[in-house]
Amino acid sequence: MDWRDWELFCEVVQHGGFSAAARVLGHPKSSLSAAVQRLEANLGLRLIERTTRHLRLTDAGQTIYQRVRPLFAALHDTHGEALAMSSAISGTLRIKSPYELGAHHAGPVAIELMRYYPDLAIRIDVEHEIVSPVAENYDIVFAMLEQPLPSTGIVIRKVSSLERGLYAAPALLEKLGEPRTLEELARLPMLIGPHDAPWALTTPAGVTEHLTVQKARLVSSNADIRLQAALAGLGVLRVTASFTDAAVAAGLLRRILTDHRCEPLNIHALLPARQFVPAKVRCFLDALDVHARGDRVEGA
Template structure:
């Protein structure tokens, strides 16, 4: 019996089809199909009904998936905990992150660590929506949490509080005029993320006011798309300062109301609740903290 066929069957179901699973795993689609066919032949059961567009589990396939998938999750957790008992920085670190944080913070740290540890591989998936690190088998899920999450099976750690600002292209300001007050700002078109609450800004007097953003010109969870729209003069962008440094330096964007303070972007790391945190996870989070302080990688990894 080849248990790898069972695990590949679970991966196909989890990712919604052979093509999606092949992209995620980096395997040929044909090898995944062959694995499922071998498993069906071994069991004498039809597990998946294949159509041109959709994958549908049979009753037997659904029953087997529901029973077997938790076993593989537990196996991977046990493997990770066993590795955590040593100080070796190796294996594959699986991360999910929103684009803005991933591109400017998690990405650079990942590159630094891979240069330092040749036995470490890192996979970073970009996803704005919340996913569970337990259900999706990630080592770290970075998320901007606006509301409390159920704590079952998850450890939540605050890792970053990133400065944000309001930015617009000179062409937009030439058309509408540079805003001097929040009332002026409210008359400009906005570029927002799907789940944006009213933008909170602290005035020079220390009062916190909220700017409604329900009539946005563009809505996208991808910060780079919103940045492109801002550069094209289509609206006001609220984003982390590090994401716009190059455009501001080149004169392509200007900061608006610099005497007002935007609510910072608070980033949390969601980890599977384990008795031992793998060394690769500890190392990454320490390096990320040093990156946020502008410290050297050696400082973060010296004692890892």
């Protein structure tokens, strides 16, 4: 009996279909289909009704999934805890991160760590949607504070706060005028993310005010798309300072309202709830903290 076929059947059901499971696991869709077909042949049961639009479990498939899935979940937890008892930095570290954090923080840290630890492989999926690390089989899911976070089966740990600023192209400021107050800023077109709360800015007098965006010219979860729009002079961008260093140095963007302080971008790590945190996860989070402070990442 091939227990791997049982596990792959559970993965297909958990992710809602063969294509979705193939993307998460990194397996060909055909191999997952073959595994389920072998399992059905060995059991003499039809487990999944396949249609062109969706996947539906048979009664037998539903019963087997409900009984078997917790067993594999427990097995993976035990395996992860056993690995966590070791100090070896090895295996595959699976990370999901928003673009802004992934491109300018998680990515550089991953590259540095792979230089120091030849047995460590890292997968970084750069997407804005927040998912459960347990359900999607990630070791770390990075999330922004503004977004609602999952609340079950996970540990939420604040890992860093990144400085943010307001930026605009010189051409836009020449055309519409550079704002000196929040009232003047509110009259300019904005480039925002879909989950943006009202922008919190602390005035020189130490008073925190909230700017509700009235004129969103662009809404995108991808910070690079918002950056491109800012460079084209289409609106004001609020983003982490490190994301715009090159454009500011080249004179393509200018930081505005410099006497106001933007609320920092608070980054949280969503981790599967387990007794032991794997060494590779601890190492990555420690290195990310060093990177956020502007120091060089060093090996263990």
